[in-house]
Amino acid sequence: MLVLEKNAMTEEIEELxxxxxxxxxxxxxxxxxxxxxxxxxxxxxxxxxxxVLDIHPVEVYSVISFYSxxxxxxxxxxxxxxxxxxxxxxxxxxxxxxxxxxxLGIKFGETTKDNKITLEYVNCLGMCDQxxxxxxxxxxxxxxxxxKAIQILNEIK
Amino acid sequence: xxxxxxxxxxxxxxxxxxxxxxxxxxxxxxDVLFELRESKLKGRGCAGFPTATKWTLVAAASSQEKYxxxxxxxxxxxxxxxxxxxxxxxxxxxxxxxxAGYTIGAKTGILYLRGEYEYMLKSLEDYLESMRxxxxxxxxxxxxxxxxxxxxxxxxxxxxxxxxxTALIESLEGNRGEARNRPPYPVNTGFMxxxxxxxxxxxxxxxxxxxxxxxxxxxxxxxxxxxGSKLFSVSGDCERPGVYELxxxxxxSELLEIVGAKDxxxxxxxxxxxxxxxxxxxxxxxxxxxxxxxxSIMIFNESRNMLHILKNFMEFFVEESCGQxxxxxxxxxxxxxxxxxxxxGTYTFGYMNxxxxxxxxxxxxxxxxxxxxxxxxxxxxxxxxxxxxxxxxGNHAK
Numbered sequence: 146m147l148v149l150e151k152n153a154m155t156e157e158i159e160e161l162x163x164x165x166x167x168x169x170x171x172x173x174x175x176x177x178x179x180x181x182x183x184x185x186x187x188x189x190x191x192x193x194x195x196x197v198l199d200i201h202p203v204e205v206y207s208v209i210s211f212y213s214x215x216x217x218x219x220x221x222x223x224x225x226x227x228x229x230x231x232x233x234x235x236x237x238x239x240x241x242x243x244x245x246x247x248x249l250g251i252k253f254g255e256t257t258k259d260n261k262i263t264l265e266y267v268n269c270l271g272m273c274d275q276x277x278x279x280x281x282x283x284x285x286x287x288x289x290x291x292x293k294a295i296q297i298l299n300e301i302k
Numbered sequence: 303x304x305x306x307x308x309x310x311x312x313x314x315x316x317x318x319x320x321x322x323x324x325x326x327x328x329x330x331x332x333d334v335l336f337e338l339r340e341s342k343l344k345g346r347g348c349a350g351f352p353t354a355t356k357w358t359l360v361a362a363a364s365s366q367e368k369y370x371x372x373x374x375x376x377x378x379x380x381x382x383x384x385x386x387x388x389x390x391x392x393x394x395x396x397x398x399x400x401x402a403g404y405t406i407g408a409k410t411g412i413l414y415l416r417g418e419y420e421y422m423l424k425s426l427e428d429y430l431e432s433m434r435x436x437x438x439x440x441x442x443x444x445x446x447x448x449x450x451x452x453x454x455x456x457x458x459x460x461x462x463x464x465x466x467x468t469a470l471i472e473s474l475e476g477n478r479g480e481a482r483n484r485p486p487y488p489v490n491t492g493f494m495x496x497x498x499x500x501x502x503x504x505x506x507x508x509x510x511x512x513x514x515x516x517x518x519x520x521x522x523x524x525x526x527x528x529x530g531s532k533l534f535s536v537s538g539d540c541e542r543p544g545v546y547e548l549x550x551x552x553x554x555s556e557l558l559e560i561v562g563a564k565d566x567x568x569x570x571x572x573x574x575x576x577x578x579x580x581x582x583x584x585x586x587x588x589x590x591x592x593x594x595x596x597x598s599i600m601i602f603n604e605s606r607n608m609l610h611i612l613k614n615f616m617e618f619f620v621e622e623s624c625g626q627x628x629x630x631x632x633x634x635x636x637x638x639x640x641x642x643x644x645x646x647g648t649y650t651f652g653y654m655n656x657x658x659x660x661x662x663x664x665x666x667x668x669x670x671x672x673x674x675x676x677x678x679x680x681x682x683x684x685x686x687x688x689x690x691x692x693x694x695x696g697n698h699a700k
Contacts, residue, residue, distance in 0.1 A: 170494070172476030177417075177457055211478040211624070212459035214417045230379045231574070231614045232537040232600060268462060268618055270418050271382040273537035273600070274544045283420035 146189055157182075158193045167198055172208060176215055184220045184263075191217070213267075221256040221263035223301050226280040230269040233276035237290070241277050244291030248298060262301065308390070310547030311523055312531040313507055319393040320438045322513040326401050327446035329513075331361060334405045338509070340517025342529040346504035347373060347465070348572060348596035349671070353509070356499055359489040360406045363497035368408040370399050371493060371500040373470060375416045377462040378573035379618060380598035383533040384503040386545045388415075388422055391507060392429045396453060398506025400443065401513055403451035406499060411453040414470055417460045426455055462622035466670045467500040469624070480626045481670030504533055504597070524550035528589035536561045538570075538601035548588075555584040557599065565603045568687070573598035574615040575675035578608075580686040608687040612679060613641045619676040630673025633664040637680045644691060651692075658684060 146154075161178055165171035175194055179186050186194075186209055195202040209215040227233075227242055242253065245264065249257055256263040272278035275287035279294060286297055308314040326334060338354035345351045360368055372395065376384040387395055399411040415423065430453055433439040443449045461479045463469045468482035471493050492498020508530060512520050521529045528550035534557065537543045541562030548557065554569055569579045571588065572595040579586060579593065586593050602611060616638040625631045640657040643649040661677030668674045684691065 169476040170474060173459065173473065174456065177459060180459075208476065208478055211480075212417075212461050214460035229614075230618060231570075231611055232380060234614055235538065235602075235606065235611075267418070267460070268622065269377060269379040269381075271376055271385045271416075273380050273382055273535065276537070280418065285418075285421055 146187070151189055154187075154190055155193050158190065158197060162197045169198060169200065172198060172200075172205070173212075176205070176209060180215050184222065184224065185216050185218060187219075188217065221260050223261060223282055224263045224265060225298070225301075226265045226267035226270075227253070228268070228270045228272065228276065228278040228280070229266040230273070232273040233270075233278055236276040238277045240291050241279070241289055241294050245294055245298065248295050262298070308386075308545070308547070310531060311549065312511055312520065312547065313387075313391075313394070313504070313533060314547045315511065317391075317394060317511065317514070320397065320433075320436060320444070322397045322510040323400050323404075323438050324444050326404050326513050327444045327449060331405050331407075334401065334513065335361065337512055337517040341508075341512045341520035342517075343505065343508055343512065343520065344528070344590060345502055346508065346532070346596065347502035348378075348594060350590045350594060353501065353505055356489060356501070357402065357405055359487075360408075360497045360499045363490065365497050367494070367496045368406055369493045369496055369498040370402045370406065370408045370411040371467075371470065371474070371488075371498055372399055372411065372413045372503060372506055373465060373467065373500050374419070374503050375414055375458050375465040375470060376419075376503070377416060377465050377622075378575065378596055378598050379615075380535060380537050380570065380573045380600040381596055382535045382537075383545050383597045385419065385422075387503050387507055387533070388419070388426060392426060394507035394510045395503050396430065396433060396506075397438070398501075398509040399453055400438065400451055401509055402499060402501070402506065404443075404446075404449060406497075408499075409450055409452070411451065412474060412493070413453060413455045414458060414464070414474065415455055416458045416464075420457060423455065423457070430455070461624075462618075463624045463670070463672050466672060469670065470500060471498065478624070480624050481672075483669070502596070525587075525589055525591070527591040532588070532595075533597050534588075534595075534599050535597045536599045536601070538599075539563060539566065539603035539606070540601050550589040551587050553585055553587050554579060554593070557588065558584065558601065561601070563601045563603070565605075566601055567604045567606060568602045568608065568611075570600040570602070570611075570679070571595045571598070572678075573600070574618050575672070575678055577678050577682040578686060579682075583686075608683055609641065609644055609691055612683045613638070613645070615679045616641050616676075619672070623672060623676070627667075627669040627673060629664045629667040630669070630676065633660055633668070633673065634676055636660060637677060641680075654684065 161175045191205045270278045279286040279289045343353045464479040469479040473479040488498045619634040
């Protein structure tokens with residue numbers, strides 16, 4: 146990480162602390178904002194969050210490792226998550242998954258070479274009456290057919 | 303996003319924004335608790351603890367600081383009623399939280415919204431802002447001197463276990479969402495160690511109606527042990543999936559008729575952590591006295607492979623177990639291995655019986671509701687669909 150980038154990250158985290166406060170209970174909202182913007186919480190970001198909240202960096206890492214929507218390793222600019230839970234599974238998840246994998250040339254859990262899309266499975270999105278469901282960043286799509294899934298992917302920038 | 307022309311006897315009955323708040327500030331706190339007791343309302347998350355008792359305990363606590371938490375971490379597979387309530391009926395949920403604040407003497411309410419529902423955040427924040435403008439939130443609510451209450455929204459980050467109330471509180475406090483030992487219960491030692499009531503989204507919605515229309519009116523619906531109505535999230539093999547408001551005490555077969563389900567082989571009641579009911583038991587009733595559910599009804603028709611369904615459930619639990627206590631962390635893995643043995647045809651009946659016993663131990667020995675209920679599907683599917691599973695062997699599996 147460049148010094149400039151580090152400084153920018155520190156500044157950003159200090160802004161977040163101003164917004165949410167410096168108590169331990171602000172940890173999750175702070176991490177969520179960092180995650181939303183950078184698609185991961187880097188080692189340096191973890192150390193800085195720990196410093197401003199006055200807790201050990203391991204505490205921060207421990208929390209990140211617990212939640213499936215937070216991660217320490219870099220991911221693509223967009224995260225595409227396909228629901229794998231039973232009703233979406235029964236309504237055609239597998240064919241949607243295959244179509245997406247073919248189109249992007251990657252498997253679930255991987256990121257495209259241009260760093261545009263990371264592909265993941267997710268548990269129940271609460272769209273069981275309209276499955277299969279797809280979550281692109283924070284936007285949800287219902288009744289996704291293989292064809293519709295590719296259309297959605299094409300719209301991603 | 304979705305139409306707002308739903309019809310129902312209780313939750314979906316007519317209600318105007320702020321109606322219950324304006325009424326409640328004229329009442330004494332004891333009167334609100336009295337109406338709640340009259341209504342016999344029980345927690346709508348699934349556990350079914352009487353709401354009046356929970357609120358009375360928190361109201362009686364002497365702490366200066368108390369908290370109201372609305373549990374919108376709707377992660378149970380097959381449940382989506384909270385999505386409908388929050389998108390289409392936010393007035394019911396938030397008014398219910400304000401009523402709780404008034405009754406219990408709390409100044410802060412927290413809506414814990416699951417990370418998957420982040421797309422709702424903007425509209426909910428806007429809605430809270432409109433409540434503040436109309437004096438339904440903030441200082442001196444509805445003109446009542448000294449009644450201050452506000453609501454903040456906090457997001458989850460994709461952890462099913464955070465639907466368990468103590469895990470949820472841990473998460474709010476900035477920790478890993480690992481369930482606490484109980485007692486002490488959140489009513490005494492909750493968020494930040496202060497008395498806290500954690501209620502389901504649907505419970506708050508019911509409270510708003512109870513305050514306006516009275517506990518006796520509410521009790522007229524449903525059965526003696528399960529009063530009122532329930533929002534059922536119906537999905538799977540049927541013509542009209544969606545959220546239905548139906549009275550408690552309805553038979554499984556009646557529900558199947560309403561949603562247009564044909565050739566039904568099995569109904570999973572209560573989500574992945576619930577029980578699987580075969581055709582021969584479709585006359586069972588939905589309610590706390592028989593088949594209790596947080597609302598999840600998943601319908602499987604004759605073409606479905608029960609072993610495939612069970613495997614999906616077990617994979618879910620292996621992934622979502624927080625790993626804190628051994629029965630749940632190891633137990634779920636062992637049950638999943640058992641399902642794989644059934645798939646490959648490498649099982650023995652002796653070992654399968656041992657696994658059922660293991661499931662029963664997990665129900666007793668796990669620390670929180672996740673591990674206590676995760677073996678339900680394994681045990682009930684193996685019991686109720688013996689013939690399909692054992693006679694089919696590996697040939698059946700995908």
